[in-house]
Amino acid sequence: MTEPASAASRQKTGRTKSDATSEGLQHEVFESELEGLPAELRWREWMMRVEAVIFASAEPVGREVLARVVGKDCSLDLLIDDLREELRSRPYELVSVAGGWQHRTRSRYGAAIRASKAPTRGAAALLSEFEAMVLMSVAYSQPVTRGELSKIFGREVSRDTIASLRGAGFIASGPRSPTPGAPYTYVTTKHFLSAFGLETLRDLPDIEALEDAGLLSRQAVQEEPL
Incomplete structure (x- = not known):
């Protein structure tokens, strides 16, 4: 009866059974x-x-x-x-x-899924109304700086708001702006496209159509209390 190899002998050969299995998987031809x-x-x-x-x-x-x-x-x-x-x-x-x-x-099965309260894969993060508006402004104006976003809304867009959108994976840093100080710009990500069911940014709805339909009101956002 052959005895199993000792730890010392395995060290000499430099190979174990798990090593051989790993190598076999690495060399498996698909x-x-x-x-x-x-x-x-x-x-x-x-x-x-x-x-x-x-x-x-x-x-x-x-x-x-x-x-x-x-x-x-x-x-x-x-x-x-x-x-x-x-x-x-x-x-x-x-x-x-x-x-x-x-x-x-x-x-058409969305209501059933919501009623079940079952955890779902890849659920979009819940955003406040203001965060959603900032995200939309980034999508339409990218690459855009935080200062430029603040001008759009007539109020400061805080670093916390930007951090929240980054943490949710919706925006990322873009190229440096050519303006004084070279601040970072922000752009949307592939996760943004995926979460909102868009193939490309060309699928974004026309911004004027949103305003005409009453789905977008920049004035309402500007007047929203901090």
Whole structure:
């Protein structure tokens, strides 16, 4: 009967069973082309892989990421179309946001989810009315400095407000402003696009249309007590 290797002998060889397993996983070859499968089964497997990656990701998944798990000749657009068709009868769907794809619950089930009080994934942070207005101003005016935001509202936009929006992941530092003192500017993030269901900033609603619809009143924000 062979005795297990001692700690001293393992130190001499410099290898353990866990080391060998780790190396094996690192050298595992992922087969993306699936050339050994019939075309129909290959397409089905690519669909399942793409859906699994999107489902597992906390953020929208871009084309370059999905391309790693399918064949080089696979049309991701056609594959996504097939996935969307397959999910047509489900309470969730694949949507195009922030330059990628993400699973989203269909809006008509929002009331049921809110009534359940179940914790949800990726819920947007709750913002005060003023924070929401500042965020919207950053989105429309970026890159914009804190001083420029204060001029827009006719009152100081505090560092605490900026910190709150940064902490929620909605804004980040942009390039330095060419104005005296070279203050930091602020820009929105991909998380902002994802949280508000936008694919790009071009999907932002027209600001004049918001004012005409009564959904935006800069005067009301200026008169809001500090």
